[in-house]
Amino acid sequence: MSKFYEKIKTREEVEDLLLMIDEKLDGGRPRFPDWVKEEVGEGLDGWEKLKEKLKSLPIFSLTIGFEPTEEFKEKLVHWIKENVEKKAVLDLKIDKEILGGAIISWQGKYKNYSLSEKLKNTNE
Numbered sequence: 001m002s003k004f005y006e007k008i009k010t011r012e013e014v015e016d017l018l019l020m021i022d023e024k025l026d027g028g029r030p031r032f033p034d035w036v037k038e039e040v041g042e043g044l045d046g047w048e049k050l051k052e053k054l055k056s057l058p059i060f061s062l063t064i065g066f067e068p069t070e071e072f073k074e075k076l077v078h079w080i081k082e083n084v085e086k087k088a089v090l091d092l093k094i095d096k097e098i099l100g101g102a103i104i105s106w107q108g109k110y111k112n113y114s115l116s117e118k119l120k121n122t123n124e
Helices: 013-026 034-040 046-058 070-083 115-123
Strands: 060-063 089-094 100-104 110-111
Touching: 013 046, 013 089, 034 046, 070 089
Parallel strands: 060 089
Antiparallel strands: 060 100, 100 110
């Protein structure tokens, strides 16, 4: 079996795969990447197991104030998997009102490092 979590990078990818698996279980014929077929093997039981694995992946939520390039997203994912948790997937949100910095949510902890938060605290 492959280390499927190395292939999954974002929450969006997890959600897309879950929809494809549901379609497969309902009799559809979605096109899966080769690594998914290798992970599942033969039979419907493998699809259910993969669904459970996907649902259990930890989510690293990050809000930033700009639309990042694909290269930037790749670097973020690489950093998270190397420094935070190798099985984590990135849930990236864009909120231009934060002005700069970032808001991070991980394993029940929330940290607001945004410029808008700093300015708000300065004015109080």
